[in-house]
Amino acid sequence: MESPAVEIAGLVKRYGRATAVDGLTLTARRGAVTAILGPNGAGKTSTIEICEGFRRADGGTVRVLGLDPASRELRARVGVMLQSGGVPPAMPAREWLRLVSRFSARPLDPEALLGLLGLAEHGRTPYRRLSGGQQQRLSLAAAVVGRPELVFLDEPTAGLDPQARHACWDLVRELRTAGVSVVLTTHYMDEAERLADQVVIIDHGRAVADGSPASLTGAERQLRFRARPGLDLDELLAALPAGSAAKESPAGHYIIEGQVGPELLATVTAWCAAEGVTADDLSIERRTLEDVFLELTGRELR
Ligand SMILES: Nc1ncnc2c1ncn2[C@@H]1O[C@H](COP(=O)(O)OP(=O)(O)OP(=O)(O)O)[C@@H](O)[C@H]1O
Numbered sequence: 672m673e674s675p676a677v678e679i680a681g682l683v684k685r686y687g688r689a690t691a692v693d694g695l696t697l698t699a700r701r702g703a704v705t706a707i708l709g710p711n712g713a714g715k716t717s718t719i720e721i722c723e724g725f726r727r728a729d730g731g732t733v734r735v736l737g738l739d740p741a742s743r744e745l746r747a748r749v750g751v752m753l754q755s756g757g758v759p760p761a762m763p764a765r766e767w768l769r770l771v772s773r774f775s776a777r778p779l780d781p782e783a784l785l786g787l788l789g790l791a792e793h794g795r796t797p798y799r800r801l802s803g804g805q806q807q808r809l810s811l812a813a814a815v816v817g818r819p820e821l822v823f824l825d826e827p828t829a830g831l832d833p834q835a836r837h838a839c840w841d842l843v844r845e846l847r848t849a850g851v852s853v854v855l856t857t858h859y860m861d862e863a864e865r866l867a868d869q870v871v872i873i874d875h876g877r878a879v880a881d882g883s884p885a886s887l888t889g890a891e892r893q894l895r896f897r898a899r900p901g902l903d904l905d906e907l908l909a910a911l912p913a914g915s916a917a918k919e920s921p922a923g924h925y926i927i928e929g930q931v932g933p934e935l936l937a938t939v940t941a942w943c944a945a946e947g948v949t950a951d952d953l954s955i956e957r958r959t960l961e962d963v964f965l966e967l968t969g970r971e972l973r
Pocket residue numbers: 686689690691709710711712713714715716717718
């Protein structure tokens with residue numbers, strides 16, 4: 672049987688006395704997009720860098736395409752998006768991409784990639800004169816130009832404008848269609864929800880949730896509205912059908928769960944009217960990945 676794209680079991684990474692990754696276990700499937708989410712400092716970059724062979728683990732096992740991450744064989748098979756670029760400052764964008772493509776036996780067309788990522792007009796611009804977002808797109812192009820089997824993308828769309836973000840998403844979808852495995856980290860929940868086949872949420876260096884976006888958010892719908900903070904939810908609950916739940920999170924934002932149908936909707940609006948409360952932005956929605964993320968990882972800043 673073909674080995675998974677990435678298989679991590681009981682991974683531990685320490686920096687001095689601090690434990691950044693604390694027994695992380697996850698499997699990223701071949702040909703799928705796996706998104707690793709987690710608050711700042713959760714251990715995402717440490718994990719990715721261990722998979723890329725840039726850092727050593729202090730415990731546990733990591734297999735990338737069935738091999739040790741340090742294996743030389745992986746260099747030609749794995750694409751890595753470097754945050755700092757690793758590009759000589761005076762190197763024009765097109766020349767860099769062409770140079771990187773020559774390391775591969777079957778590269779993608781550098782010109783097509785430049786076009787896809789909106790860099791065609793900047794092909795002659797030295798790397799140091801590209802904007803931050805353009806440099807980032809060039810790093811993304813360089814990670815995939817060698818037609819790798821697996822790509823690691825650490826926050827590929829951080830700081831990109833909406834157009835560039837959509838172009839990046841299109842590229843990731845094209846990679847998946849071509850059978851490439853993609854492992855990415857992101858702080859954008861909508862990005863994970865749109866792109867990922869599998870989402871792994873990590874917190875304090877451990878996986879706290881793992882599954883498809885739909886399985887994590889569930890099928891249940893919620894009724895949401897905004898109103899003045901501090902409504903008496905016990906009183907509201909007493910009026911709702913049995914089995915309902917109500918919470919205020921954050922202040923002034925109300926979420927009602929249960930059998931969300933006409934009866935519940937009518938009861939909530941009637942109760943609000945009786946209280947003299949206007950329910951703003953009333954909507955019926957499924958839980959979002961952001962809801963799940965905040966429930967699992969809390970609201971404290973890291
Ligand atoms: N080289 C290092 N030396 C010491 N501590 C480090 C080093 N790299 C990371 N850490 C610490 O390890 C923890 C995990 O960092 P890591 O960069 O893996 O988190 P992350 O999930 O990628 O965070 P972010 O979302 O902010 O990028 C943090 O507390 C960080 O301060």
